[in-house]
Amino acid sequence: MNAPTVPVLQVHQLTKSVQLEDEVLHILESVELTINPSESVAIVGPSGSGKSTLLSLLAGLDQPSSGSIELMGKPFHDLSEDGRAAARAGTVGFVFQNFQLLPALTALENVMLPLELQGARDAEAKARHFMDEVGLGHRLNHQPGRLSGGEQQRVAIARAFATQPALLFADEPTGNLDSANSQKVEDLLFKLNAEFGTTLVLVTHDRELAKRCQRTLVLDNGTLVEAAHASTGA
Template sequence: MPESNTTLAIRVQGLEQKVPTLDGELQILQGVDLDVKSGESIAVTGPSGAGKSTLLSLLAGLDMASSGEIWLAGEPLHQMDEEQRANLRGRKVGFIFQSFMLVESLTALENVMLPMELAGAEDARTQAENMLQRVGLSHRLDHFPNQLSGGEQQRVAIARAFVTRPDILFADEPTGNLDQANSARVEDLLFQLNQEHHTTLVLVTHDLKLAERCVTRVQMVSGRLEAL
């Protein structure tokens, strides 16, 4: 990434994504350019099928684009193989999903410890306990996901995402499966932790009220990004 762009968490230039179908090639994303500053919160909105989740997957290095450049935390994601992208995700990125994505056979504490253990942290338990206390779940450490409510599971997922202090957090419809009260609590946590840790937050959501809490808002329309 050029020196003038080092304050950017993400830079996207000319991003295209095409997939083969029985009827020929389908273009999902076309000509996407995007700059996201370090510590910024940005919401990506738009109708179903517009390409929001595809964009998020490409930005996080979970998939490769057909063409274009993606600089993530100053590193050229578009030039990396899968092993290199996985290494970058492990060092710089956190994820929160609509479906929580917790490991059912692990307790809340063990779920939050998992990324710390994978990173070789010696104080994984202490950091996981502290983060679960931070999200109001110190009394649920030994509970398994099926013993937790939806709101509690998403708070465990938030604790797991933030425990490694990622530079960039990607959240895909993080309140989509929650009722209004739990949605509000999860939203507050996301933005509190975003500000406290100076974490760049990239949020995909259908919820316009949630989107309005972000510093920047863009909309996906037929595979293109438009400012709001």
């Protein structure tokens, strides 16, 4: 008999509120969420619904007002900032809408950086492999400013997957790309999600992108509900 699978993320009664001058603004209320290994999950909702706030909480970039978050079966929400950073290291990767590449480094060096921070001895070889995976083995020595937006996002994906994280957060990963590059980036995310078994959690306004995920969660008025749809697959 197989051992029970520990969820990658387990969220219980998660709440986020902020104090304004004359009132308390409730951004998230009593969110319940379980995300299992290798799943692909989209979080959608209208602007201002709290999607980015929820992603920041799940990633440990912010702390909830109340409730709990477990990462890989261990309490995550109540750790110090340094403790959350240590828990993320080697476990969590990120892809952002604005790429977040270091402009002074080459594409290869950008991908090597998280590997070097982990102390990987074969950082360059791994980085080259993942640059090949995203189809940019011929652009290793180009700085981000010499790459198109689509190429920069592919470098960012290579960087995110290079440490082979258990969990990848993607915040509007195609938000700054044209339709052709959006399609390439989407295909790449789901290809690598399947190839490496990485759990993918993405925030998007793009309902077509969301439909490619196994599950879609809709955030509205601070409440998270699961949408019914048939996944189209990668």
